[in-house]
Amino acid sequence: MKKILLYLLISLLFFVVSCGKTASEQGVSGQSESRSFSVTDSRGETVELPGEIKSIAAFPAPLPHIIVYLDGNAERIKGLHPLAKKAAEVSVLSRIAPSLLEAEDNFLTGSLLNTEELLKIKPDVFFTDQVLQGMDKLKESGLPVIYLGLEKDRMNYRGKEIEFYSPEKSIRGWVDITAAVLGTEKKKAAAIFEEWDSVKKEIAEKTASIPDEKKKKILIVFKAAGNMVAGGNSFGQYWIASTGGINCADEVTANHPAMVKIADFEQVLKWNPDIVYLTNFAETMPEDIYGNKIQGQDWSGTSAYKNRAVYKIPLGNYRWYPPSLDGPLMLKWMAVKNYPGLFNWDMYREIREYYKKYFNYALTDVEIHNILNPAGSGNF
Amino acid sequence: MTLKKIFLFLVPAAAAVFLTGLSAGRYHIPFLRVLGILFHPLFGFEKNWLPVEEAVVLNLRLPRVAMAAVSGMGLSVCGAVYQGIFRNPLVSPGVIGVTSGAGFGAALGILLFGWGIGAQLFAFIFGFAALLMTLSITGKTGGNAILVFILAGVVVNMFFQAGISFLKIIADSEDQLPSIVYWLMGSLSQTGKEHFFFTMPLIIISSLLLIAARWRINALSLGIDAAKSLGVKTGESLVFILFFSTLAVSAVVSVGGIVGWVGLIVPHMVRMVVGSDHEKLLPASAVAGAILFMLIDISARIIAPVEIPLGVITAFIGTPVFIYLLVKSKGSWVV
Amino acid sequence: MSDMSKKGKAVITVNNLSFSYGSGKLISDLSLSLMQGEILAVLGPNGVGKTTLLKILAGLLKKYSGKFEIGKEVSYVPQIFSTGVNYTVYNMVLLGRAGHLGLFSSPGELDREKAYEALKKAGIEDLSERRFSEISGGEKQLTLIARALASGAEVLLLDEPTSDLDIKNQERMLELLSELSLKSGSTIIFSTHDPSHALAVSDRSIFLGKGGISRCGATEEIITGENIKKYYSANVKVTKLEIEGKFLTYCLPIYNIIKRDKV
Structure with a gap:
């Protein structure tokens, strides 16, 4: 009995892994015609998005400046993590994009997500860089969730090849994905x-x-x-x-x-x-x-x-x-x-x-x- | 075995472990140099060592090894005292909720002010808050006071554990969370010379006072009613014991985080050798606890370049040792 | 040791003592008085408040009404004793001195002497280095009484000191009680299930019954077939027997058992 269970578990694992692999192609698939489009996020999940993204809620602290880079302003950011907002407030970012300070920040406390407060902002998409409690409920309610994860890279260092968390590769990935969501030109990004x-x-x-x-x-x-x-x-x-x-x-x-x-x-x-x-x-x-x-x-x-x-x-x-x-x-x-x-x-x-x-x-x-x-x- | 014989063994062992603690570490310093640095103020040896070596021994290792010894002493004495007065071998210093309370306080302090005096102060405040909560729950009920007290402690413990979990959720995951998580698992890496002046004396004095009351604790270990009927001022005694044990435990937690195991196990190990008499049990537990905690901290410092939380080491190394002893002695010392 | 001049003075007086658990009355308007050196036996079926009475007198229960006065040095020896700690018999007895010692004091020469005297009085000096958990039930009882003696108590409150003892140890215990009252002038209250034990050693006896009723008086008057019928619903015969030239009063149960050969 135990063996059978083990086999089932292993085959399930393989199934999940292989599913994940086929979906890991990153980038924009369909666009414009049907207005709705899909974006593959860092986890390799294909996220369906409604036509034009007008309102964004974001957990990751670096996201505001990425959006400001891509959009030239922060008009589309309607919700922010309180710490990201505070960081923007004291940094030069809030001078570059003053509308950041108008974003709501009461839907997150630490990594505690208040789903209802988030939905009140009526975002078209929600960005996160960590798996949050209640994230699945968000998907059920129809709010697309884009996951921005860190990426590893390899380098030659003192005669050895080593693997490390790359800030460069990570931010490249985030900019690519965010640009796809926002509909920014690839060249500009x-x-x-x-x-x-x-x-x-x-x-x-x-x-x-x-x-x-x-x-x-x-x-x-x-x-x-x-x-x-x-x-x-x-x-x-x-x-x-x-x-x-x-x-x-x-x-x-x-x-x-x-x-x-x-x-x-x-x-x-x-x-x-x-x-x-x-x-x-x-x-x-x-x-x-x-x-x-x-x-x-x-x-x-x-x-x-x-x-x-x-x-x-x-x-x-x-x-x-x-x-x-x-x-x-x-x-x-x-x-x-x-x-x-x-x-x-x-x-x-x-x-x-x-x-x-x-x-x-x-x-x-x-x-x-x-x-x-x-x-x-x-x-x- | 008489106390004298036990100390004849334990004290040199403690001294040896103490010197080992001062010599062991990532930064290699020959043993003789360590001795020279250590005893230079007494004998005025010629300085044949680098200033950085002196700094390592006196500023880094000495406070940490001393804090380990003092913490081990405090936790073991409190554990032995609690096991005695609550007449329950499962009891540890965490039983009345003080550890979690102090842990919560320190975590909150880290969240609000970062590391430092604020966090330490909060550890004390919430350690005593936990004690008062446990006491007030007990006060509101009659009946079997000790059982109610332990139960109240369990509940208060859960309350503050939940509080710690909550703090972990609302903590900024990049900035504060790692500090809180690592610290909660037990670490003496924050120990510095500052602790010679306040935290360590506090733990030492509290432990010594508890040890001084060891015969009274013998009487209390007969049960509150029995002690009362022998004319012992039980209320006064309990207030004294709870106050100083809370002081000691909060002080340990405020620096080293929550290290379980030591306070539970050391009294049992010592009891196997010296028996239940607190006249011997408390002083012997104090020294044995100091030795064990120093050994645990030395392991934490040399096993890997990466910090392994003390709580993990105590559980991984200590538990098998304890199980072995338990099985070998068939638990005969417990009752 | 005994101070006969104290004899004749009431050491324990209880006036209209009542105690209730929740809505039920356990003890109601109980009054009694006991002279120095007297022994009082407390009798009654299970659950009528024998232990409660002893605990009130020992000062361990507070929510009673009425008044009582009792000598300063009172020691209560509980019925069931289990301990998480495992001391030697001598250390156990030595703990009787705890009431005389401050928070930071350990017992001194005087305390050790008194403990040893108490061990001798209880006749268990041979056991002094044995572990408390290793000795028999009877020896445990004796140890606890020795502890009470070591405390210098003038009044001993013993909860069923003879229960769980074999016949030899029961005898030893009863002898010890009478010896303590006669030689040391101890005033003793003990509870028991065996009226014969009361008849053997106690000067006075008290019956506690359901609903708080009680009856107190000289043992010979109290322990009668009639009272036992009333309080226990049991048939007994209280009778004086001459054994080896001594007249002893016994309470003999009358069993109504059909013998095999009569069937």
């Missing part, structure tokens, strides 16, 4: 990635000649309290490797896209990073490191501390550490910090031109200063 490719190529060429032992040893600290760092399969791996550095924490990995919790702080002293970057996921600022203000840690033995090479990662339209459309700027900024002798980009100019070109917004010097010197974490 792809513009930002042409720049991304060229920046990446330029940095790779200039750093290629640095031998591994001369490369800067870099540690990205996700959250200092709790010893969370960017491991060998995290977003951080991408940023560090793409800017010619060695990831101190490449030997540790976890099933998390952004970080791994290391056993003990003294591991950091053993790694002895040359440069430390602090993400916007925690309040920690370089001064906290220099002042040794974090419980249970003592940074004074590291080169980064001695050389005062601890930097807070900037925060533009969105946090620069996770997938964001400011990726090319993140690459340039990090390259300059890692190898000031090799790269001399004027970040004020680069940021100003980038925002003008892709977001059609003229940043003031103060705004650029705030991007480069964010306070604390992205959640305020």
